[in-house]
Amino acid sequence: MRAYNFCAGPASLPTAVLEKAQAEMLDWQGKGVSVMEISHRSKDYMAVAEKAEADLRKLMNISDDYAVLFLQGGASLQFSAVALNLLGKNNKADYIHTGIWSEKAYKEAQRYGEINVIDALKQQDGQFRISPQSEWQLSNDACYVHYADNETIGGLQFSEIPDTDKPLVSDFSSSILSAPLDVSRFGLIYAGAQKNIGPAGLTIAIVRKDLLDQAQSITPNVLRYSEQAKNGSMLNTPATYSWYLAGLVFEWLLAQGGVEAIHAINQQKAQLLYDYIDQSGFYHNPIAKPNRSLMNVPFTLADESLEKTFLAEAEQRHLLNLAGHRSVGGMRASIYNAIPLEGVQALVSFMQDFAKKHG
Numbered sequence: 001m002r003a004y005n006f007c008a009g010p011a012s013l014p015t016a017v018l019e020k021a022q023a024e025m026l027d028w029q030g031k032g033v034s035v036m037e038i039s040h041r042s043k044d045y046m047a048v049a050e051k052a053e054a055d056l057r058k059l060m061n062i063s064d065d066y067a068v069l070f071l072q073g074g075a076s077l078q079f080s081a082v083a084l085n086l087l088g089k090n091n092k093a094d095y096i097h098t099g100i101w102s103e104k105a106y107k108e109a110q111r112y113g114e115i116n117v118i119d120a121l122k123q124q125d126g127q128f129r130i131s132p133q134s135e136w137q138l139s140n141d142a143c144y145v146h147y148a149d150n151e152t153i154g155g156l157q158f159s160e161i162p163d164t165d166k167p168l169v170s171d172f173s174s175s176i177l178s179a180p181l182d183v184s185r186f187g188l189i190y191a192g193a194q195k196n197i198g199p200a201g202l203t204i205a206i207v208r209k210d211l212l213d214q215a216q217s218i219t220p221n222v223l224r225y226s227e228q229a230k231n232g233s234m235l236n237t238p239a240t241y242s243w244y245l246a247g248l249v250f251e252w253l254l255a256q257g258g259v260e261a262i263h264a265i266n267q268q269k270a271q272l273l274y275d276y277i278d279q280s281g282f283y284h285n286p287i288a289k290p291n292r293s294l295m296n297v298p299f300t301l302a303d304e305s306l307e308k309t310f311l312a313e314a315e316q317r318h319l320l321n322l323a324g325h326r327s328v329g330g331m332r333a334s335i336y337n338a339i340p341l342e343g344v345q346a347l348v349s350f351m352q353d354f355a356k357k358h359g
């Protein structure tokens with residue numbers, strides 16, 4: 001049987017997608033080969049690549065003003081790519097710091113330019129929150145403003161898109177496709193695939209076309225958005241199998257009714273889990289309500305010494321990978337698009353039983 005897998009990444013994929021991939025593994029579309037055994041430049045593969053891009057554009061309502069790139073190196077390589085590509089004018093950028101991922105992003109950018117870090121992670125009455133934009137010291141001459149929409153480890157998410165006249169750049173690795181998004185507000189959106197898109201190895205960058213040509217001269221060709229856009233993300237061999245699987249996930253999402261339909265389910269899932277945690281008296285989530293993540297729900301137990309028992313008993317109920325990130329401890333349930341409502345119901349039911357038994 002398939003377990004409910006709450007791993008933060010690489011994360012659960014829809015069972016229907018894996019079944020389709022399995023059925024096509026040895027003999028893809030009657031060609032007698034796997035899709036991962038053919039040239040990325042073949043007509044057959046180009047059709048896969050183009051369909052995936054078209055479906056992603058449909059799902060996110062991405063206009064022709066944007067290039068959609070299928071890259072490698074993860075979101076972590078984008079931390080460098082963003083700076084190398086966009087710091088061109090005066091080498092200055094603003095970075096909003098709200099947790100571990102946005103910190104990694106600005107630390108990487110600091111290699112290439114003058115980075116104004118805005119510390120927007122606030123602790124107040126024992127709760128974490130993102131400070132309102134009115135309290136940020138944004139600079140007048142930044143090439144762009146960077147933030148991480150959802151801090152996957154902290155479980156902290158922006159409740160609204162920051163408002164700026166500078167190109168807005170955001171790491172959406174753990175929140176892309178989880179809720180409707182107005183792409184036109186952004187200069188650049190990037191996301192590693194392994195949370196809400198597909199398997200690891202693929203990274204999506206959605207780049208406004210007027211930003212394509214500002215790269216610093218030292219920027220490697222494969223990191224240049226302009227070169228990748230010109231070459232259909234095939235400057236070199238792309239992650240063909242991950243790209244194909246991402247395409248299957250996009251088809252699955254469209255069949256579910258698209259991002260709005262999955263968002264409604266995501267809201268139900270998150271509300272069920274947070275409501276239970278809040279009223280349990282046994283579990284605790286440290287994030288202020290407006291900034292609670294829709295996708296990653298960290299929580300602690302009333303008695304820390306019960307953590308190992310909690311994980312072991314959860315595993316017996318086929319509820320997997322609930323340990324928090326190694327840097328922060330505690331528990332974390334990642335409830336990405338591929339986790340159905342039934343998965344969260346099963347988790348809450350287990351948490352109730354566990355609290356009753358050990359509380």
Ligand SMILES: *Cc1c(COP(=O)(O)O)cnc(C)c1O
Pocket residue numbers: 009073074075076077101148150151152171172173174192193195
């Ligand atoms: C997972 C994650 C990353 C890192 O992604 P890699 O693909 O491992 O580089 C960066 N940012 C956020 C918000 C993430 O969730």
